[in-house]
Amino acid sequence: MDTLAGLLDGPRARGAFLIRSLMTPPWSMRIEDEAPLTLCAVVQGKACVLPEAGGLVRVESGDVVIFRGPDHYTVADEPDTAPQVHILPGQECRTPDGAPIRMSELLSPPGVLGVRTWGTQASGGTQASGGTQASGGTQGIGSTQATGGTELLTGTYEVQSEVSSRLLATLPPVLVIRRDSWDNPLVGFLAEEIVKDAPGQTAVLDRLLDLLLIGALRTWFARQDSKAPGWYRAHSDPVVGPAVRMLQAEPARPWTVALLARETGVSRAALARRFTELVGEPPMAFLTGWRLALAADLLREPDATLAAVARKVGYGSPFALSSAFKRVRGISPQEFRSVG
Known part of the structure; x- marks a missing residue:
């Protein structure tokens, strides 16, 4: 066991919350789940990340973002787009006015967008898949993605171990690995696998998510300007x-x-x-x-x-x-x- 492997043993994915988002502007998600670690890969399109502490980070296709909890943040098409959904601890979803939204309402029926998938399109208010109307947002959760949209893959590690806290303490609140800074095919593999519903699929997705996280962290720690920890x-x-x-x-x-x-x-x-x-x-x-x-x-x-x-x-x-x-x-x- 090497040092990084030992520290990553804690946040290893075990049925991690993993979701694919197909978003067409205007869109915005306020993340307040306080999960210890979240990884977000931009498969196509672009997005803005607004950390709670301030600032703006723009990401695009091929970039990977790692969020260290429990800080809150917003992911949107543009900085001035108001959040249309709030994600709370336990992946509880609410509208901006506090009305609850069941995650099952957000997820697309298989054969529409694919399993583990939700999305928006540009017309009308917020609609959950299956036709349930929710207040204050854009229509078409469970719809097809329009041209010019953004595809995100988000994996949330919801359990933090004492061992992994030694790793998390060294990370900034928001860490971005740019597409041109590493050569890693795993984003594409994860995008292909996340919409499948085959036997053992949860284990496959967990391992792909782990590998993507390890690759991203190794890339970041290896940078001369990353101020990697002594260990x-x-x-x-x-x-x-x-x-x-x-x-x-x-x-x-x-x-x-x-x-x-x-x-x-x-x-x-x-x-x-x-x-x-x-x-x-x-x-x-x-x-x-x-x-x-x-x-x-x-x-x-x-x-x-x-x-x-x-x-x-x-x-x-x-x-x-x-x-x-x-x-x-x-x-x-x-x-x-x-x-x-």
Whole structure:
């Protein structure tokens, strides 16, 4: 397991909310779902992204946008187009005046636009597929896409893990990978697969979404101007890279700086100095953070006992894990589990 793979294990798609949008101007969607991570690929056309913090980002065909929650944002054809639908936590949809819209009303009947698809066309008010009229928007959700429209693929990771929070904390609220900055065919593959309704299709879509996310993040982290976090830069280091991978792969091993130095073939002083320079914290501090992040995710599993979790992450007893957990996180494992 390398560093990025380990941190991405948390946001791995498992039945992620995935939808295809066919939009014809004027259109605008206000996203307030507070999901920890959302990926949006522009298959054709163009769009404007307006983050809650301000500013404007224009994207076009082939671009991929990653949104880090819980910040709100708007995606529209133009900055001055008023939102026609608000997406709330749990993918609850409402009109601008607060009237609820069932997602089943938005989705196109199979054979019209395709499964997992909704859309608009330029005439009249907002109409859900199947003919249900909703207030305040454009007509034709469930209609065909007009010339000049925009096609978006949106995948929402709705569950955040403690491990993945170390990754998400390094990302900007809105991250854009431009089409000309990478060579990746996955947007096209995802566009082809999202409208299919074959056995195992959910698993296929989850894996394609994961691969697209990993490719986009690797591209962004590799940029010289991306200010990639230390743990990512350390991956390519011949000494610190293997050390980080060993700590992540075997958290239950009774690691010491001396043992880690011996495994990497350098002195304790050299390893400690190099590791701290690149990663931003000493080896044992990194290991503690990794162990407690793993423990926090394991504690969310209903059948996991504190003793079993302690063994898996390298603590000799439930008491030792509880002490470390409370010292670092400020609450006991039991309290964390009760509020999780």
